[in-house]
Amino acid sequence: MYEVVTQSLRALVDFTDEELFGFMQKLKPLRLKKHSFYLKPGQVCQSMVIIHQGALRYFLRNEKGDQTLGFAFEGEWLGDYESFLLKSPTHCYIEALEDTDIFMLSYTDMQQLYDKSQRFERFGRLIAERLFIETAKSKSKLLTQTAEDRYLELLTNQPQIFERLPLALIASYLGIQPQSLSRIRARVVSGKN
Amino acid sequence: MYEVVTQSLRALVDFTDEELFGFMQKLKPLRLKKHSFYLKPGQVCQSMVIIHQGALRYFLRNEKGDQTLGFAFEGEWLGDYESFLLKSPTHCYIEALEDTDIFMLSYTDMQQLYDKSQRFERFGRLIAERLFIETAKSKSKLLTQTAEDRYLELLTNQPQIFERLPLALIASYLGIQPQSLSRIRARVVSGKN
Numbered sequence: 001m002y003e004v005v006t007q008s009l010r011a012l013v014d015f016t017d018e019e020l021f022g023f024m025q026k027l028k029p030l031r032l033k034k035h036s037f038y039l040k041p042g043q044v045c046q047s048m049v050i051i052h053q054g055a056l057r058y059f060l061r062n063e064k065g066d067q068t069l070g071f072a073f074e075g076e077w078l079g080d081y082e083s084f085l086l087k088s089p090t091h092c093y094i095e096a097l098e099d100t101d102i103f104m105l106s107y108t109d110m111q112q113l114y115d116k117s118q119r120f121e122r123f124g125r126l127i128a129e130r131l132f133i134e135t136a137k138s139k140s141k142l143l144t145q146t147a148e149d150r151y152l153e154l155l156t157n158q159p160q161i162f163e164r165l166p167l168a169l170i171a172s173y174l175g176i177q178p179q180s181l182s183r184i185r186a187r188v189v190s191g192k193n
Numbered sequence: 194m195y196e197v198v199t200q201s202l203r204a205l206v207d208f209t210d211e212e213l214f215g216f217m218q219k220l221k222p223l224r225l226k227k228h229s230f231y232l233k234p235g236q237v238c239q240s241m242v243i244i245h246q247g248a249l250r251y252f253l254r255n256e257k258g259d260q261t262l263g264f265a266f267e268g269e270w271l272g273d274y275e276s277f278l279l280k281s282p283t284h285c286y287i288e289a290l291e292d293t294d295i296f297m298l299s300y301t302d303m304q305q306l307y308d309k310s311q312r313f314e315r316f317g318r319l320i321a322e323r324l325f326i327e328t329a330k331s332k333s334k335l336l337t338q339t340a341e342d343r344y345l346e347l348l349t350n351q352p353q354i355f356e357r358l359p360l361a362l363i364a365s366y367l368g369i370q371p372q373s374l375s376r377i378r379a380r381v382v383s384g385k386n
Contacts, residue, residue: 060333060336062337081325082325085325085326117311118311121311122314131325132324132328135328135329136275138332139332140253140284142332143253143260
């Protein structure tokens with residue numbers, strides 16, 4: 001029933017069935033309606049979530065409009081990990097893009113798992129390393145890449161995003177206006193640079 | 194003799210003397226002359242380093258000039274953690290700002306420590322979490338803060354940087370020209386906003 005979740009956990013660490021059962025017992029299910037929020041600015045991110053079914057968007061809203069920081073789909077973890085670790089208020093929104101079923105893992109439960117065995121510590125380390133790599137990459141893209149570079153990379157690495165999400169959201173993720181994304185797409189299709 | 198290093202390790206995890214000895218045995222010492230490089234673009238970051246004495250700067254160089262991403266001092270870890278984890282070529286420079294004594298921990302040695310005990314896994318998790326938080330903060334500052342915000346925050350959190358490093362490097366870290374930093378400092382001192 002929850003294969004998408006158990007497979008995602010086992011992809012990182014070779015948990016025994018017993019460990020996996022202990023892990024699943026800590027996860028609290030929640031259903032988010034389309035366009036409802038899991039997290040809003042000022043709240044502390046109390047739990048990291050893994051998606052069973054659906055899609056979430058993670059964004060900032062300021063005078064420049066929405067800046068989409070990322071998306072997450074089935075089997076992927078999301079949360080404001082900084083707010084979660086430091087128990088500090090978030091600046092971000094996390095919104096359900098579809099009706100979305102998630103499982104939540106609270107900070108206290110996560111620490112209890114870490115104390116349980118070395119494999120849970122390893123899981124925590126690998127999650128932190130992945131989130132680090134993702135954040136470092138996106139920071140260096142902000143510093144160095146053009147919008148067209150970011151578009152081409154997204155098209156190569158996550159082509160399914162273009163089938164699943166509206167172009168306006170993808171434009172916000174690339175840090176450009178929807179019209180600019182249309183122009184880039186037209187230019188790329190026609191083979192010009 | 195190496196208190197600055199052992200204290201830094203013990204600040205994260207309560208290692209036994211035996212574990213700490215095992216850790217120190219993995220660390221390879223290296224002396225970097227002032228203005229020499231520990232890492233240059235195109236190289237893979239083979240080891241993370243901890244500073245025993247001295248100071249390192251971590252930066253990108255492109256058509257806009259040098260973009261300083263961070264500094265590290267005694268007892269602090271540095272490296273291109275993304276390049277280290279993915280064994281991918283770095284885009285960064287790491288430069289010694291003074292004659293600097295470091296200890297290097299290689300990827301293979303780090304994995305061997307992780308396999309050794311849960312406390313080493315915990316150490317790895319906490320290091321990854323810290324690096325994540327640092328990167329996430331600096332990314333969100335890039336997206337949301339003005340140069341003056343970044344200056345005031347640096348002055349509050351790391352005042353010693355202003356005593357130890359030339360203003361041109363601090364300006365590069367704040368993403369501005371040295372003249373702009375002088376103007377911001379004059380404005381802040383005079384109490385205007």
